[in-house]
Amino acid sequence: MAKPRTLEPEQWELWNSWMQAQRLLARELDRDLQRDYGISKAEFSVLVTLHRAAEGRLRVSELAESLAWDKSRVAHQLTRMENRELVDRTEDRSGRRVGVGLTAKGRSAVENAILGHADNIRRYFFEALTPDQAAAIHVWSRRVVDRIEARCGERADQLDANQPIM
Amino acid sequence: MAKPRTLEPEQWELWNSWMQAQRLLARELDRDLQRDYGISKAEFSVLVTLHRAAEGRLRVSELAESLAWDKSRVAHQLTRMENRELVDRTEDRSGRRVGVGLTAKGRSAVENAILGHADNIRRYFFEALTPDQAAAIHVWSRRVVDRIEARCGERADQLDANQPIM
DNA sequence: TGCCTAGAGTTGTCGCGTCAACTTCTGGCG
C-alpha cells in the first residue's frame, strides 16, 4: 500500500473546518478590536510589544524579533502607525532612525484595548474549548511550529518563536 | 470571584502557539504552491472550485457561496486570474459577465497542483497529529465556527459554511 | 406601460503581508 495520493474525505472535512475556524476567529477578533478600540490586530500587536518592553522603546530589529515578523513588515507597519500617531520614531543626530516608542495616544489605546481583547480571546477561543482539547491543541501547535521551523532551518532561515501575540 | 480580566499565562502560551502554528502553516503551504506550481492558495481555491463544478462553469455568486468569500473578493481575484489567463469570463450579448470557467492553462495548473497540495497538507498538518488530537480539533473547530456564525446571525449576516478548501 | 426594489457584478480604496532591492552604518581585518 503506497501512501494515498489525496486526502480522505474526513481529512478534508477536518481541514476545512479548521481553516474556516481559524479564518473566522481572526476576522472576528480584528473586527471587534477595530470597532471597540479603533485599532487593528497588527497595530495591537505592535503596541503591546512596545508597552511591555521595560524601557518602553525598542529598535525595529528588536520588534521584529519579538513579534517574529519580517523586518520590512515591521517598517511598513510602523510608517502606517506613525501616520496615525500611535508610535514615534526617534532619530540620532545623523537622521538615522534608531528607536520606536509609544505616543500618549498609542499608550492609551493599548491600555484600553488589552482587557477587552483578552475577553474576546476568552470568549471566542477558550470558552469553546475543554481542557483536554486545549492540551491537544497546544501539543499539536508546538509540533507544527517545530516541524515548519525545522524545514526553514534547512533553508538557513531563522525564526525565534518568542511572543507572536496575534 | 469575578471573571478574570486577563488571560492566565498558560492561556497566553496556548494562544500564541496556536496563532503561530496557524500562520506558519498557511505561509508554508502558500509558498510551496507558489514554488512548485506557480499559483497562490487563493488561486488554487478558485481553480479547485471551478474544477469540481459539474458543468465546469460557475457564476460569480456561486463561486462566492461555495468558497464562503465576499463577492467583491471573488471579483478582484477573478480579474487577477483572468490577466494570468487561468480563468475566462463569458459574457451574454449585452456584454454582461455571466459565467466563469477554467482555461486550458488553469485546468492543467490545478490538475498538477492538487496532489502535491494534498501531500503538503498531509505532511504539515496531519502527520503532526494523533487521531485523538484530530478529533479534538475537529470538534473544537466546528464549535468555534458555530459560535461565530451565531454571532453573525445576530447581525443578520449569512455565511454558509460550504467548502472553504483553504 | 412605467416604476421600483433586490440581486448580481464591478470598482476604488485601504490595510496587511511578502519579496527583492536599495542605502547607510558598523565592525573587523589586511
Place this chain on the structure above:
DNA sequence: CGCCAGAAGTTGACGCGACAACTCTAGGCA
C-alpha cells in the same frame, strides 16, 4: 588607514482581504 562584509532600516511593487459605493438588470406590481 582603507576596504569590505554584514547588519539595520527603508522603499517599491504586488497580491490578498475587507468594506463601501456604484451600475445594471430582472422581476414584480400598480
